[in-house]
Amino acid sequence: xxxxxxxxxxxxxxxSRRNSGIEAYAVPYAEQRKYIGTDxxxxxxxxxxxxxxxxxxxxxxxxxxxxxxxxxVHGRTPVTSIERDGSGFRVVTSAGALEARQVLVxxxxxxxxxxPFLRRRLVPVRSRIIATEELAPEVMARLMPKRMMITExxxxxxxxxxxxxxxxxxxxxxxxxxxxxxxxxxxLLRRGLVNLFPELETVRLSHSWFGNVAMNRxxxxxxxxxxxxxxxxxxxxxxxxxxxWIGMHAAHKLMGHEGRARSAFDFxxxxxIPFYRGNPxxxxxxxxxxxxxxxIAMWRASR
Ligand SMILES: Cc1cc2nc3c(=O)[nH]c(=O)nc-3n(C[C@H](O)[C@H](O)[C@H](O)COP(=O)(O)OP(=O)(O)OC[C@H]3O[C@@H](n4cnc5c(N)ncnc54)[C@H](O)[C@@H]3O)c2cc1C
Numbered sequence: 001x002x003x004x005x006x007x008x009x010x011x012x013x014x015x016s017r018r019n020s021g022i023e024a025y026a027v028p029y030a031e032q033r034k035y036i037g038t039d040x041x042x043x044x045x046x047x048x049x050x051x052x053x054x055x056x057x058x059x060x061x062x063x064x065x066x067x068x069x070x071x072x073v074h075g076r077t078p079v080t081s082i083e084r085d086g087s088g089f090r091v092v093t094s095a096g097a098l099e100a101r102q103v104l105v106x107x108x109x110x111x112x113x114x115x116p117f118l119r120r121r122l123v124p125v126r127s128r129i130i131a132t133e134e135l136a137p138e139v140m141a142r143l144m145p146k147r148m149m150i151t152e153x154x155x156x157x158x159x160x161x162x163x164x165x166x167x168x169x170x171x172x173x174x175x176x177x178x179x180x181x182x183x184x185x186x187x188l189l190r191r192g193l194v195n196l197f198p199e200l201e202t203v204r205l206s207h208s209w210f211g212n213v214a215m216n217r218x219x220x221x222x223x224x225x226x227x228x229x230x231x232x233x234x235x236x237x238x239x240x241x242x243x244x245w246i247g248m249h250a251a252h253k254l255m256g257h258e259g260r261a262r263s264a265f266d267f268x269x270x271x272x273i274p275f276y277r278g279n280p281x282x283x284x285x286x287x288x289x290x291x292x293x294x295x296i297a298m299w300r301a302s303r
Contacts, residue, residue, distance in 0.1 A: 023048035036150060037143035038196045042301075052149040054164040055240055062244070079114050082229065089228070102254050103229045106247065108239060109212030111278075117226055118233065119278040121216055121270040127237060128210035129172035130189045131163065132203050140166060143197050154297070155290035158192050168206070169193065174237075175210060176287035178280065185210075213237040216270035223250045223266040230254060234270055 013025035027035055029043040036044075066073065074095065081092045088101045105115055109124040135143075144150075144162045151159040160171040171193045175185040186208050194201050216234040221242045223232050232250040235242040252261035276282075 035146050035148065037145070040196050046148070050149060052161050052164070053240070058240070078112075081114060084228070104250055104254060105229055105231045106233065106243070106250075108233050108235055108243070109214040111214065111233075113278065115229075115231075116278070117269075118231060120272045120276060122214040122234060123216070123273065123276070123280050123283070124212040125215050125237075125280070125283060126175035126177060126185075126210045127172060127213050128175040128185050128189060129170055129208065130186060130193065130205050131170050131207040132168045132193070132200065133206045134167045135169065135200075135203070137167075139199070140169075143199075144169065154294040156287060156294060158189070158196075160193075160196075169197075169200075171196075174287060176284040178283060181210070213239065217273060218270065220270075221246055221265055222268075222270065223253065223263060224269045225253075226269055231269070 010025075013023065016022060016024045024045060024047045027044050027046055029041075032039070032041060032043055035046065063073065074093070077093050077095045079091055079093050081090075082103055082105075083090045083092075085099065088099055089103050091098050091100050091103065105111075105118065107115065107118070109122070111119050111122055111124070113119060140162060147162050147166060149159070149161045151157060156174050158171055158173045160169060162168070163170055171189055173189055173192065177185050186205070189208075190205065193203075213236065214234055215236050219236045221234045221236065221238075223230065223246055225231070230250055230253060232243070232246045235246075246263070246265055249261055249263040249266065253266065255261075
């Protein structure tokens, strides 16, 4: 029994570090403002093993290292078919055909009809981000005092962070739109931002962008092999973290490095999705349905 003044959440923090090596702890509502300048939540959890990076710099450095080690990169050169050819493959691209001993498919949320097997198993979902104009340093210090990456545990929650230079807030979320660049999802994110931080009511947005992430039925990323082709995919919105890790294991698998290739994520393909051939017609309704579940859960919690 704790005889000193230790609070229960301090004991939980110690246990978590001892048992999992991860420093994680609860933040009670009374201490929430030390972490985030909003009263919208009723406390939260901090995990010190999760952080942020500057994705463009990360990408540039990956590219530099790959090119320096002799990799040939051909952008804007879509593959139009992959066929078995003897013991290897014939890969046809918009710039011509080539013979390949091995093929690794990493098309994730942009998977097209070239690999119909995978297309029937991944649902592309738009993820969208807005960036505020530069905010005064004292506003940033008040709203995001710890400069942490933040996410919500709602079904369709927001994720947000200070920009890498610490001058703006970037806020993102899933998006039910499928074509073009409609304004409604941007406005929804803006409303979410203002709901969290009412003092940003009149703030201007400097940027907004979106891309596809790939969901699968069990929401587990994986490596798998089908008809000799290796796939590394299904990152469910967390591919900045997952893709380099899973990609490394997939590369070891192709190179036949038994021990280093071994991964718990190398297992069966994702389950196929009934009545689905790559056109996610149901996404707008799904996103609305999940938002409704969130509203019901919030209503229940507030009673
Ligand atoms: C707005 C937004 C915010 C995100 N935030 C986070 C985050 O905070 N943390 C995180 O971990 N992840 C985040 N993600 C997810 C992350 O960006 C993706 O999961 C990650 O980029 C997946 O990497 P990938 O290499 O597997 O696939 P992608 O980066 O999607 O690349 C797939 C590539 O395959 C190519 N391709 C498709 N078909 C063909 C073809 N036939 N021939 C040739 N090339 C083809 C495409 O052109 C594309 O370049 C975010 C994504 C978005 C859009």
